[in-house]
Amino acid sequence: MLTCKQFLQELNDYLDETLDPQTRAELQKHVNECPNCWVVCDTTQKTLKVFKGMDPKPIPEDIHSRLWAALEKKMSHKGTSSC
Amino acid sequence: MRLLDWNYFSVSTSTVASGFDESALVARAQAGDMAAFSELVQHYDRRVFRMAKQITQNDDDAEDVLQETFMKAYTHLGDFHGNSKFYTWLVRIAVNEALMKLRKRRSDRTVPLDEPIDTGEDEVVREIAVWDQNPEDTYSREELAQLLDQAVQSLKPAYRTVFILRDIEEMSIEETAEALGLSISAVKSRLLRARLQLREKLTRQFKRKGDDAFAYL
Numbered sequence: 283m284l285t286c287k288q289f290l291q292e293l294n295d296y297l298d299e300t301l302d303p304q305t306r307a308e309l310q311k312h313v314n315e316c317p318n319c320w321v322v323c324d325t326t327q328k329t330l331k332v333f334k335g336m337d338p339k340p341i342p343e344d345i346h347s348r349l350w351a352a353l354e355k356k357m358s359h360k361g362t363s364s365c
Numbered sequence: 366m367r368l369l370d371w372n373y374f375s376v377s378t379s380t381v382a383s384g385f386d387e388s389a390l391v392a393r394a395q396a397g398d399m400a401a402f403s404e405l406v407q408h409y410d411r412r413v414f415r416m417a418k419q420i421t422q423n424d425d426d427a428e429d430v431l432q433e434t435f436m437k438a439y440t441h442l443g444d445f446h447g448n449s450k451f452y453t454w455l456v457r458i459a460v461n462e463a464l465m466k467l468r469k470r471r472s473d474r475t476v477p478l479d480e481p482i483d484t485g486e487d488e489v490v491r492e493i494a495v496w497d498q499n500p501e502d503t504y505s506r507e508e509l510a511q512l513l514d515q516a517v518q519s520l521k522p523a524y525r526t527v528f529i530l531r532d533i534e535e536m537s538i539e540e541t542a543e544a545l546g547l548s549i550s551a552v553k554s555r556l557l558r559a560r561l562q563l564r565e566k567l568t569r570q571f572k573r574k575g576d577d578a579f580a581y582l
Contacts, residue, residue: 290490294557298538321493322564328571329564330532332500333517336510338411345414345428352432353406356439357399 284312289319297327391451395442402442406435409452412534413459419517419529420463421470430466434459449540456534457544460526467522492565494572503571516566520559527552528559 289312295301296309313319341349385408393401410431417430437458438445445454500509517525517533530541531552542552 290561291557294553294560297560318490318493321495322490325494325496325568326560326564328496328500329560329567332509332567333513333533333563334535335501336513336533338415339510341411341414341431342424345424345431346410348428349406349410349432349435353403353435353439356436357402 284308286312286316286319289313289316290322293323293326296323297330387451388447391442391445391447395445402439405451409455410435412452413455416456416459416529416534417463419514419533420460420522420526421466422518423466423470426463426466426470430459430462433462437462453536453540453544456530456536456540460530460544464526490561490565492568492572494568496568496571497573500567500571512567512570516563519566520562524555524559524562527555528563531556532560 289296289309292301292305292309296306296313299306301309313323340346387405387408390401390405394405413434414427414431417434418424418427421427421430434455438455445451497503500512504512517528520528526545527541527547530536530544531538536544538549538552538556541547541556542549545552547555
């Protein structure tokens with residue numbers, strides 16, 4: 283019988299779905315029977331989902347302009363030759 | 366003559382969005398097509414800047430990292446042999462630049478990046494509560510972005526960098542390990558710690574009212 287601590291140690295691989303079917307089935311059984319681990323698993327999954335759903339914000343205009351100015355300078359020095 | 370014309374990018378945005386072909390652009394850029402390289406920059410600059418800022422926690426350093434990353438990428442385009450995705454290669458450059466900034470700033474060694482890392486065997490889970498509802502429905506995108514930023518910033522650098530690469534930039538465990546010069550097991554243990562710490566922080570924010578913690582582990 284899997285303990286909560288053992289479940290927690292396997293949580294990453296469980297969430298990333300990188301476990302062999304037998305280990306996954308054991309963890310699935312534990313999470314179905316243990317309300318605390320179910321909550322931890324569910325909220326960790328939601329944590330990852332909320333981060334993955336965030337698009338990067340636009341770069342501040344002044345920083346963006348300086349990036350392109352620097353690249354333009356670099357490219358003009360190098361011309362059109364390949365590296 | 367301007368080599369990089371902003372109008373070019375506004376016209377080509379739809380092409381980038383609908384049919385971005387990274388390897389074709391890289392091949393063209395390696396053959397000296399500056400517009401192709403510019404399109405790669407345009408496609409990835411926000412992500413590189415976000416990552417740089419999350420690691421360095423500083424706008425000035427993030428700007429330096431952003432510039433250095435694309436300058437080095439341009440200079441060393443010929444060294445990219447397609448053994449990984451171009452973006453993974455770019456991330457490696459950016460991470461190195463960002464970590465160098467961090468190390469310089471932390472020359473007092475108060476929080477060294479190679480500090481001993483918890484093995485994950487003593488994970489502490491305190492907040493056991495279901496979330497109120499979908500955070501995207503409760504908070505504006507700006508509010509949510511700020512909350513998530515704060516949560517990531519509160520992690521130690523060693524955990525933060527692993528989480529950023531694996532769970533925000535969606536690199537594999539192997540790619541993350543390679544980019545950071547860590548073993549697979551080190552990445553895994555840091556990632557577990559980072560994920561659980563973030564879960565704790567966000568649960569405090571998003572938990573259902575009156576659904577407080579009960580004993581665990």
